[in-house]
Amino acid sequence: MPQTPHTERHFTASDTVRDIVIGMSDGLTVPFALAAGLTGAVALTSIIVTAGLAEISAGAIAMGLGGYLAAKSDAEHYASERRREHKEVAEIPEEEMEEVAQVFRGYGLTGEQIAPVVHALRERPKAWVDFMMRFELGLEEPKPERARISALTIAGAYIAGGLIPLAPYIFVSKIHVALLFSVAFTLAALFVFGWIKGRFTTARPLRSALQTALVGSLAAGAAFLIAKLIS
């Protein structure tokens, strides 16, 4: 059947975009804040580079594996709920029919209006289970290769983001000069990243750009202050 022409206007960010946003938001922000914070507390860029690379590897692994396990657990949750619905549709069809009816009663439909749908689903157990998964439980079937791709995308985006604030400390030995370059590069990167993220997910990319740069600045400022206070 033909697509209605206006459907494409509803935008939903793809899973890959979402994973890049997850990894890069934290990758740009936390290593930046850590490096800026340590600049207020230590004298050598080498300690900052060590701490920064340790943080980037830890963060990439923690977020990447975290994303992997979350996607795996979503897939298992979906499979186990689906088995349960299959069982219920076969063993307690009356209750499940009542649940379908309940969904529609929530939209103000009468028993006579609901009955044909309930009976049509009853004759198609597979479609019935699909219906219950989506409409009763609000679950979408996760793609099988999702977990691995998600993990690599998040980790890669974290590393790419984290190297931007750290690079000046690798190449510039004067620590406060390195901080200035790091702040300039990272704010520019946060702004561009926030803009692109905003283009994908909202109607207001400029506001997204400013918000993203602000979060990074606040995190870095707080880290700088706390490190300065302690040392």
Added chain:
Amino acid sequence: MPQTPHTERHFTASDTVRDIVIGMSDGLTVPFALAAGLTGAVALTSIIVTAGLAEISAGAIAMGLGGYLAAKSDAEHYASERRREHKEVAEIPEEEMEEVAQVFRGYGLTGEQIAPVVHALRERPKAWVDFMMRFELGLEEPKPERARISALTIAGAYIAGGLIPLAPYIFVSKIHVALLFSVAFTLAALFVFGWIKGRFTTARPLRSALQTALVGSLAAGAAFLIAKLIS
């Protein structure tokens, strides 16, 4: 109408549990890995405490504000899609009726079975919009106070998690003794946290406990190795 007795068995983690899991997963893992990594590279616990507290404050702010902005942007996305659906239901009702029919055709229902539902929704524009939001777009209405609570929950959980691996470095001055305590405390905390998380979200808490401890160990091990290699 009476709830069907088996509905409660479908478990979905509440938003608060999800926010605690988000904050504490990273809070236990990244500061732990950073502290362990720096233990391989620096001689003084004071640098580790400074770097650790800077990281915890940066991470809590970045994740908390990130959660705040994500929740705000979800709420705006929902409101703007809802306005669009209201407009479409009023201006192009024929196309929207076809979209309702399309949803049901996907479950193998015939035109005669679908017609009563389509016409019932047509008479109730509010219910119709509700239906399109949930069934066409798969969007749930976010609660208005969500963003602020989510931000504070994530940040608090991050700080609580992050202080566990860092505490030994604050109270023990011998750096390798501090590392041993930090590893022991954090692995125990990751195990308990993974177990509780598993009880809430899966049927296999032991596996969740082991996985969570493993992710933390891998992140800390990688950070330790990288810091050792650099220094």
